[in-house]
Amino acid sequence: MSIYSKVMVAIDLTEEAPQVLGKALEVSKAHGAELMLVHVVEPVGYAYGGDIPMDLSELQDQLDKAAHEQLQAxxxxxxxxKENQVVTVGRPESEIHRLAKEQGVDLVIVGSHGRRGIQLLLGSTANGVLHGSECDVLAVRIN
Structure with a gap:
């Protein structure tokens, strides 16, 4: 029996996503694990701190639609x-933790940019996922 039966890969839909996805596919195949693909759309209000008194729902809907299309591709x-492709809205770390717990995920895979200074090894999202996770986390180094 394999250590991992359900693997979640959380991607940010940037040009680096295929590096993380490729590694996740290798790991899931090596373990005969089900692979779940996740993207978290941050609420538009977070970017502006909620200080702008305007309706951002249309912009949020456009971002959600684009994320669904990219994730499906x-x-x-x-x-x-399709049932293993999830787009959700919220803070990436907390949404990844929530989904991992709800879906019985054994391993979460995220990308890491290998920052310097305070975030020496992990980016802020990867670091947040690592520190709050109830399962194993694999940070894939992005070149």
Missing amino acids: YGDQYGIS
Whole structure:
């Protein structure tokens, strides 16, 4: 029996996403694990601190739609079923923790940019996922 039966890969839909996805696919295949693809859209209000008195719902809807389209394209390209493709809205660290717990995930895979200084090894999202996770976390170094 394998250590991992359900693996979640959380991507940010940047040009580096294929590096993280490729590694996640290798790990899930090596363990015969189900692979779940996740992207968290941050609420538009977070970017502006909620200080702008305007309706941002249309912009949020556009971001959600674009995220669903991009995630579906990656899902199709990497052979990940629609039921294992999730786009959610919220703070990335907390949404990843919530989904991992709800879905019974054994391993969460995230990308890491290998920052210097305070965030020496991990980016802020990868660091947040690592420190609050109830399961193993693999940080894939992005070149």
